[in-house]
Amino acid sequence: MTAPPGGRLATPALVERDGIRAAMERILAGTPEQSNGAPTIVALAAEAQVPPMPVLDVTWI
Incomplete structure (x- = not known):
């Protein structure tokens, strides 16, 4: 299996991590799309x- 041009395979964990990082950026910018924008895990x-459990896994930060 070869990696795509970005160099990473799009595994479910990486897709989840990228989604969490994008969500953090939206919340910090004050432009939430799917939540109330509160600075909470929920x-x-x-x-x-x-689900909340991947957010609590801080090993990828």
């Missing part, structure tokens, strides 16, 4: 559209 998970 709002971040809702904004990223993932």
Whole structure:
């Protein structure tokens, strides 16, 4: 299996991580799309559209 031009394979964990990071940026910018924008794990998970457990896994930060 070869990597795409970006150099990474789009595994579910990487897609989830990218979604969480994008959600963090939207919340910090004050432009939430899927949540109330509160600085909480629940709002971040809702904004990223993932269950709360991947948000609590801080090993990827």
